[in-house]
Amino acid sequence: MSKLWDKGNNENTDATQLINQFTVGRDRELDVWLAPYDVMGSVAHIRMLESIQLLEKEELIQLVEALQGIYESALVGDFVIEEGIEDVHSQVEMMLTQQLGEVGKKIHSGRSRNDQVLLDLKLYMRQEIQEVVQLTQSLFDRLIALSEQHKEALIPGYTHLQVAMPSSFGLWFGAYAEGLTDDLLLLQAAYRIANQNPLGSAAGYGSSFPLNRQMTTDLLGFERMNYNVVYAQMGRGKVEKTVAFALGAIGGTLAKMAMDVCLYMNQNFGFLTFPDHLTTGSSIMPHKKNPDVFELIRAKGNKLQALANEITMITANLPSGYHRDLQLIKENFMPAFADLKASLQIAEFMFQHVQIKQDILKACLPLLH
Numbered sequence: 001m002s003k004l005w006d007k008g009n010n011e012n013t014d015a016t017q018l019i020n021q022f023t024v025g026r027d028r029e030l031d032v033w034l035a036p037y038d039v040m041g042s043v044a045h046i047r048m049l050e051s052i053q054l055l056e057k058e059e060l061i062q063l064v065e066a067l068q069g070i071y072e073s074a075l076v077g078d079f080v081i082e083e084g085i086e087d088v089h090s091q092v093e094m095m096l097t098q099q100l101g102e103v104g105k106k107i108h109s110g111r112s113r114n115d116q117v118l119l120d121l122k123l124y125m126r127q128e129i130q131e132v133v134q135l136t137q138s139l140f141d142r143l144i145a146l147s148e149q150h151k152e153a154l155i156p157g158y159t160h161l162q163v164a165m166p167s168s169f170g171l172w173f174g175a176y177a178e179g180l181t182d183d184l185l186l187l188q189a190a191y192r193i194a195n196q197n198p199l200g201s202a203a204g205y206g207s208s209f210p211l212n213r214q215m216t217t218d219l220l221g222f223e224r225m226n227y228n229v230v231y232a233q234m235g236r237g238k239v240e241k242t243v244a245f246a247l248g249a250i251g252g253t254l255a256k257m258a259m260d261v262c263l264y265m266n267q268n269f270g271f272l273t274f275p276d277h278l279t280t281g282s283s284i285m286p287h288k289k290n291p292d293v294f295e296l297i298r299a300k301g302n303k304l305q306a307l308a309n310e311i312t313m314i315t316a317n318l319p320s321g322y323h324r325d326l327q328l329i330k331e332n333f334m335p336a337f338a339d340l341k342a343s344l345q346i347a348e349f350m351f352q353h354v355q356i357k358q359d360i361l362k363a364c365l366p367l368l369h
């Protein structure tokens with residue numbers, strides 16, 4: 001296995017292979033998602049290296065062109081981390097070296113994989129958060145429209161799950177819309193914490209090269225940098241946890257909303273329903289309309305709420321500095337975005353087709369006296 005840190009004295013024994021397999025874990029699969037961001041980070045880094053005369057102009061041009069090719073292959077899904085290559089950082093450097101020779105190695109000057117992976121993750125989460133915000137906005141708009149449309153449709157309000165006071169579908173839809181705005185406030189704070197440049201912190205203790213960290217901060221569109229290089233590295237795990245907390249807040253709102261929908265769809269409530277083709281039936285009980293979509297939105301939302309705690313537990317008691325433990329966070333953290341985005345999208349789709357029963361309150365009137 002070719003490794004950036006290899007001193008060349010490792011025999012390729014069964015034991016080293018076993019160790020590699022265990023330590024690399026799922027990195028070769030998950031790091032592929034980071035490839036476009038790894039390339040973007042490298043382009044900013046080498047432009048900066050050229051500006052401080054650590055790279056010739058000609059070398060910069062060659063490297064940027066080759067990196068552009070890798071970026072495009074990553075965008076169309078052609079980028080793979082080859083068998084025997086440890087991670088995205090090693091793969092990109094290996095491709096450059098194969099294409100351009102020794103100059104390929106220069107992209108690593110003044111950098112460590114520790115600040116590289118942290119940078120990649122921050123660029124990745126910035127993009128993913130933006131997509132989450134857009135989808136949350138669409139669901140918000142749908143809920144507000146439904147709130148307006150059904151403001152006259154009365155339903156009972158419950159306390160202790162006992163019929164309490166007359167309320168309305170307008171209030172119910174609007175409540176979840178307003179809930180999402182609170183969740184977005186948290187996400188905005190998490191975004192700002194993520195949007196700080198760790199590049200240049202190297203292994204977590206800076207570099208002896210006169211790196212221009214402000215330049216890479218500007219090139220990558222970060223709001224500011226993590227000034228203290230030790231803190232930059234300490235941000236690994238902490239920033240994922242902060243973002244996870246905000247994703248969990250949206251997940252919590254969706255889960256509660258989904259639980260209400262399941263309850264309201266129950267035949268004894270019968271407050272709302274969906275067209276048959278959006279629910280699932282049962283071959284043995286043809287009267288059933290199962291709310292599988294909302295059950296899974298509920299489960300995914302609850303699972304998302306566990307994420308911040310999972311990260312807390314992985315990072316519990318780690319002292320400052322890089323630890324390999326941090327790598328494992330990717331397995332839980334990175335797929336969470338797809339889960340949340342899918343839930344937001346399908347919730348919005350389902351609500352386009354929601355059917356509200358009229359005169360619900362009539363049946364409850366005797367109970368309200």
Ligand code: ARG
Binds near residue numbers: 027087113117322328
């Ligand atoms: N795959 C590693 C991670 O995600 C990359 C950093 C490795 N650094 C190291 N010193 N082993 O954390």
